[in-house]
Structure formats: structure tokens, C-alpha cells
Amino acid sequence: MDVQPINLAEFEAFARERLPASEYDFIAGGTADEATLLRNRTAFGRLFLRPRVLTGAGAPDLRTTVLGSEIAFPILAGPAGFHARAHPDGELATTRAAGALGTAMVLSSASSHPLEQVAAVATGPLWFQQYLFRDRGLTADLAARAEAAGCRALCLTLDSAVRAKRERNIRHRYTNPHSPTYEGVAVPDYDWDTSDAPRGVSALIDRAAGWSDVEDLAGRTALPIVVKGLMTAEDAALAVVVSNHGGRQLDGTLASVEALPEIVAAVDGRAEVYLDGGIRRGTDVLKALALGARAVLVARPLFWGLAVDGEAGVAAVLRILRDELATDLGLCGLASAAHVPRGTVTPRPRLGTLASQLPYAVNGNPAQVGQSDP
Ligand SMILES: Cc1cc2nc3c(=O)[nH]c(=O)nc-3n(C[C@H](O)[C@H](O)[C@H](O)COP(=O)(O)O)c2cc1C
Numbered sequence: 001m002d003v004q005p006i007n008l009a010e011f012e013a014f015a016r017e018r019l020p021a022s023e024y025d026f027i028a029g030g031t032a033d034e035a036t037l038l039r040n041r042t043a044f045g046r047l048f049l050r051p052r053v054l055t056g057a058g059a060p061d062l063r064t065t066v067l068g069s070e071i072a073f074p075i076l077a078g079p080a081g082f083h084a085r086a087h088p089d090g091e092l093a094t095t096r097a098a099g100a101l102g103t104a105m106v107l108s109s110a111s112s113h114p115l116e117q118v119a120a121v122a123t124g125p126l127w128f129q130q131y132l133f134r135d136r137g138l139t140a141d142l143a144a145r146a147e148a149a150g151c152r153a154l155c156l157t158l159d160s161a162v163r164a165k166r167e168r169n170i171r172h173r174y175t176n177p178h179s180p181t182y183e184g185v186a187v188p189d190y191d192w193d194t195s196d197a198p199r200g201v202s203a204l205i206d207r208a209a210g211w212s213d214v215e216d217l218a219g220r221t222a223l224p225i226v227v228k229g230l231m232t233a234e235d236a237a238l239a240v241v242v243s244n245h246g247g248r249q250l251d252g253t254l255a256s257v258e259a260l261p262e263i264v265a266a267v268d269g270r271a272e273v274y275l276d277g278g279i280r281r282g283t284d285v286l287k288a289l290a291l292g293a294r295a296v297l298v299a300r301p302l303f304w305g306l307a308v309d310g311e312a313g314v315a316a317v318l319r320i321l322r323d324e325l326a327t328d329l330g331l332c333g334l335a336s337a338a339h340v341p342r343g344t345v346t347p348r349p350r351l352g353t354l355a356s357q358l359p360y361a362v363n364g365n366p367a368q369v370g371q372s373d374p
Contacts, residue, residue: 001313002309005308008301009280011305011313012300014304015308016028019086022169022172022174025168025171025172025174026085030247031164031167033252034251036244036255039258040255044287047291047345047347049283050346051331051333052334057330057335058335061335061338062074062337064294064337065338066272067152067224071102072103073337074337075103075298075325076098076105076274077104077297077298077318079108079129079299080300080302082108082112082177082179083302084112084113085177087313090111090113092121097305098124099123100315101124101318104126105124105125105127106126106297107126107127107151109142109182110176110181112179115128115145115151122150125153127152130143130154131157131160131201132156132158132205132217133204134205134206140221143220144221146223153224154221155225156217156226157245158228158230159229159249160201160229160249161207162207162249166248179201225239226240228241228243229249233262239271239273240267240274242274243276243297244259246276246278246300255278257275257278257291260291274293274294275296275297276299280298280301281321281324282326282328283324284296285324286340287345289344290341290343291342292342301321302317
């Protein structure tokens with residue numbers, strides 16, 4: 001690597017220098033006013049850690065399991081289309097890096113390399129991400145290809161049936177490259193010139209699909225299904241990724257980490273819950289784990305790693321997050337990433353509440369401390 005970024009923000013800055021402006025904006029951008037994109041980050045700043053001391057924890061164990069597969073630390077490479085926009089090796093590089101570090105890779109169906117080629121280089125768990133297509137045959141065929149290639153789960157993205165208004169892409173007149181996954185698939189009446197979605201995909205997705213279609217797919221594949229893109233308790237059902245698509249679909253939602261507690265409560269231990277959106281620091285991972293996520297996914301940082309140094313860049317990005325998490329677990333007196341107590345995190349407390357817990361409150365006059373702190 002000709003540069004030495006020491007955190008994910010520096011990776012992004014170096015990647016930005018190397019990428020064409022239209023590609024940088026495609027990756028970094030969100031939808032409409034980008035309010036949700038921003039909130040995904042700022043929401044972490046409104047959560048605070050509560051470190052414990054003298055817990056006897058020793059060096060923290062970062063391992064956990066996702067759908068029964070052990071991973072070395074609870075951070076997955078999330079699904080994102082066309083990694084070759086940042087480096088010619090694309091998903092081959094990302095998948096090798098994730099495997100070398102002992103974590104899982106979720107391969108987008110809009111991959112720049114065919115699923116089978118990517119599966120051939122995977123040494124860690126590989127999940128395949130797809131959609132519910134209007135063409136049920138295509139839905140089942142992709143699931144069958146994933147299963148035959150050795151993927152361990154299907155990640156079904158449910159928040160992308162409507163093409164979002166991504167204004168940075170409109171300004172650049174951006175068009176997405178074609179994914180070999182959709183080779184040979186006919187897309188009638190599709191506006192190829194103005195699409196910022198992986199070519200053809202938004203026209204293929206069934207906007208009228210319901211939960212029965214998820215059940216139908218589950219009946220046609222032996223793979224477990226992870227549904228991605230849930231933001232409300234009403235929708236929580238199976239193994240889920242709490243996600244607002246990194247602020248790239250509906251603008252004006254809560255941050256995904258703000259939606260996490262309601263979904264964890266609704267799922268009530270019946271399914272594994274993962275989170276993505278704005279994870280850039282070990283402390284972000286720790287806060288998500290404390291709020292009930294089993295693991296997190298990252299997407300944009302993979303592109304920053306690819307753009308800076310291909311496979312080695314992605315490995316460095318994942319290593320930085322992993323090492324920050326190890327430090328943060330240690331500083332919080334925690335022994336295991338798989339068991340992070342809820343009390344490890346708190347939203348900004350109202351000072352009135354805090355006052356009753358402070359030592360001087362025992363000696364009187366807690367009322368002098370501010371009562372409301374919105
Ligand atoms: C360039 C790019 C392409 C993406 N492509 C896909 C995709 O093909 N399928 C999918 O389910 N999510 C896709 N996503 C969404 C990510 O999986 C994820 O939900 C979100 O970006 C996570 O937030 P983060 O980028 O802040 O880590 C994409 C995200 C980006 C940035």
C-alpha cells in the first residue's frame with residue numbers, strides 16, 4: 001500500500017482521491033436529502049458506552065456464529081453491487097480478504113464476477129444476496145445456483161423494489177455496469193440509460209411481493225433465508241438484517257441503529273438479528289452488539305479498501321475494525337463479542353435521572369441538577 005490509512009475515514013479520503021467523482025458519489029451517496037445517510041452515522045454518536053472495570057475478563061474473544069457458522073469477529077462484508085467499480089479484482093478480492101480474516105462475505109447478485117467464480121475463491125462462509133423477482137423461475141434459479149456453488153444462506157433484500165431518487169447519480173448521469181449474474185435475462189421496457197440500479201434489476205423485482213413469496217422461496221431452497229432491509233417491528237419475522245440500505249432507498253427514516261431495539265424486542269430471540277448502516281468504528285460495532293445485534297455488516301468501507309489497495313486494502317479495513325472492537329471490548333471489561341450485555345450502552349441520559357445515581361445525590365440536593373435534557 002502506498003498510503004497508510006489508520007482508520008476507515010482515512011481509507012475513504014484516499015479512496016476518494018483515486019476514484020472518478022461519479023463512482024465515489026455512487027458509493028458514498030444516499031437518496032434525496034441524504035438525511036437518513038447522515039443519521040446512520042450521527043445516531044452512533046448519541047449512544048454512549050458504559051465501561052466496567054475489574055471484571056476479570058482477560059483478552060476478549062471476538063468469535064461468534066452466524067446461522068451456525070463460526071466467524072472470527074462479528075463483522076461481515078455486506079452485499080454491495082459491482083465491486084469492480086473500485087478495483088478490477090472486485091468481489092474476488094473482497095471474498096478472499098474476508099475469508100483470510102475468518103469472516104463471512106455476502107455476495108450481491110449484482111456482482112462484477114459470476115457467482116460460481118467468487119464461490120471458488122471463498123474460504124469463509126459465503127451468502128448470496130438476491131431479490132424476489134416477478135419471474136419466480138429466475139428467483140428459484142438464482143437460489144439454486146447459490147446452493148450448488150456452496151453458499152450457506154440466501155440474503156433476500158426487500159427494500160429495493162422501488163428505484164430511489166439518488167440525486168448525486170442524476171447529476172452525474174450515472175449508469176451502472178452490467179452484472180454477469182443477469183446475463184441473458186430479458187428486461188422488457190427497461191430504461192437502460194437512466195438507471196442507477198444494477199442494470200435491469202429494479203425492473204425485475206416484484207413490487208407486489210408479500211411474505212407468502214418469502215415462504216414460497218423458503219420451500220424451494222435448502223438454504224436459510226436472511227431478510228434484509230427491515231426497519232419496523234411489524235416486519236420482523238425470520239433471520240433479519242436491520243437496514244435502511246445505507247440511506248440509499250427511503251430518505252427520512254430512523255437510523256438503522258435506532259430501529260434496532262424495536263426489532264430485537266419483536267424478534268424476542270426467535271431469529272438472529274444483524275445490523276448495517278454507518279458502521280465505521282469498533283465502538284459502533286460494540287454499540288450494535290449491546291443493543292442486540294449478533295453481528296454487523298459493512299458495505300461502503302469495502303469499496304474504500306478496494307480502491308486504495310484491492311484485496312490488501314479490504315483486509316486492512318476489516319482488520320482495523322476488528323482490532324478497534326477488540327480494544328473497545330477490553331476497555332469495557334467484556335470477555336466476549338458474543339455476549340455483550342444490554343447495559344453496555346445507554347442513550348444520553350436525562351440529567352435528572354443521572355443525578356439520583358451520583359454520589360453527591362446521596363448527600364442531598366439532586367434537584368439542583370437540570371431536570372430536562374431533551
Ligand atoms: C455501492 C453500494 C452498492 C450496494 N449494492 C447492494 C446490493 O446489490 N444489494 C443489497 O442488498 N444492498 C446493497 N447495498 C446496500 C448495503 O448492503 C448496505 O445496506 C449499506 O450500504 C450498509 O451501510 P454502510 O455502507 O454504511 O456500511 C449497496 C450499498 C452500496 C454503498
